[in-house]
Amino acid sequence: MIAVIETGGKQYRVAPGDSLRVEKLNAREGDTVEIQKVLAVGQGKDISLEKSSLEKAKVLAEVISHGKADKIIVFKMKRRKNYRRTRGHRQPYTQIKIKEIKLGG
Numbered sequence: 780m781i782a783v784i785e786t787g788g789k790q791y792r793v794a795p796g797d798s799l800r801v802e803k804l805n806a807r808e809g810d811t812v813e814i815q816k817v818l819a820v821g822q823g824k825d826i827s828l829e830k831s832s833l834e835k836a837k838v839l840a841e842v843i844s845h846g847k848a849d850k851i852i853v854f855k856m857k858r859r860k861n862y863r864r865t866r867g868h869r870q871p872y873t874q875i876k877i878k879e880i881k882l883g884g
Contacts, residue, residue: 782880783819784838790818793838793877803871806842812875814838820882835883840875847871 781794787802806812817836820827827833847869855864 780820780822780880782817782821782836782838784814785816785818786814793880795877795879797877798843798874799877800848800872800874802873803845804842804873804875806873808842808844810842811878812840812842814840820880832882837881837883838877839879839881840877843874843876845871845873 781792783790783792785791786804789802791799791801793799804812815837817833817838818828820833820836848871850867850869853864853866853868856862
């Protein structure tokens with residue numbers, strides 16, 4: 780069974796057993812989080828997009844760890860104006876493992 784979920788403003792296609800990085804969640808390592816924003820559920824070629832069934836669907840995931848992604852360099856420059864700015868950024872993330880997809884009802 781697969782599902783398309785939305786968390787942190789991004790959409791992910793997940794199945795039980797998948798491990799993925801999502802935007803930082805407020806949960807401790809080892810906790811189970813419930814993702815209720817399910818956009819599609821299906822198995823094989825049979826995919827359900829019905830609003831009534833998706834409102835009851837949820838995905839259970841276990842928080843494995845928290846961390847920061849690789850650093851990216853943000854460099855700004857205006858030519859001939861002696862303007863240069865260099866900044867770095869490391870985006871925080873949460874590593875989760877999908878445990879179960881529940882359809883509800």
